[in-house]
Amino acid sequence: MESTREEQVRFVLSRFKTLGSVVQASRMPELMQLDLSMAQFRTLMILGSGGPKTIGQIAHELKIGQSTAGHLVDRLVKAGYACRAEDAEDRRRTVVQTTSAGQAFYEHFASGSETIARYLSELADDDLKALYQGLDALYRMVCAKQGLSAPPSPESAE
Amino acid sequence: MESTREEQVRFVLSRFKTLGSVVQASRMPELMQLDLSMAQFRTLMILGSGGPKTIGQIAHELKIGQSTAGHLVDRLVKAGYACRAEDAEDRRRTVVQTTSAGQAFYEHFASGSETIARYLSELADDDLKALYQGLDALYRMVCAKQGLSAPPSPESAE
């Protein structure tokens, strides 16, 4: 491996790109069958990434009226992707969150990790270790740049 | 690093998951502004991943009528994400393909590699090398499992 640093960066990037295409391909069947409108899809993505939200918060993030946001949530609930619960602090508020089906769908879309998982366990020992080291370093870089919470040690991994 | 293989697999997977969430977060602004319906979005994903297609092929893949597929393509063309060209072999056929804007959107969605690129170049040398080795091994595993073309050597990356 005698390539320059710059070449290595380009190479890693191209691998990320290719693996991204594989993950995207794994998303296609679900995307085809998905019976959600774009507005509903957006709502599901917001709930999946941002956790439970009130109707008002959803309306604000999507820049639509509360009436419309309520309708969107209605449909997500009917489709089984979201559910409502009363807010204990203020019973006027309804907190909306993903169901397990909704969260699973979001995660499949966000990371496609089930797709990766199928290949990962068959890697050679030293390749797995290398991936371990490289991804962890990348993760820590992302955390640092985004000012996220201190990188948890390997032991606390999900 | 004294973890077992199984722990390492779980750890790598959790890192993929987290990085996937970061990439997903980077997709949100575009997703919010995206003025495409779900049917149009699906069509764009098909064109982006599968290359140029005729109206008939698109209709078949989406399991809709050719009339509807034609309308969907119309809108993608108006939105600037796709364009039509005559098929040289059979001038009855119209070949539809993504514009550069459409392809860029697809790739942003599929891999989110621009997001990764921002962090990659600042990794320490040995972490970058490790990522290089690990991702390449993973890529080769994917190629092997999917019976894809023989893994190109590092030099032919991209």
Place this chain on the structure above:
DNA sequence: CCTATCTCAGACAGACTGAAATAT
């Protein structure tokens, strides 16, 4: 005549709004 696409007319669903009703 056959095939690929486009055009047209019409049914239907979802998104969205603003105003009024309800609940806390």
Place this chain on the structure above:
DNA sequence: CATATTTCAGTCTGTCTGAGATAG
């Protein structure tokens, strides 16, 4: 009374279909 959400018209846009027109 103020706030969060729902309900209630009503409009608009997009999807989809099938029949018929057009082109190769």
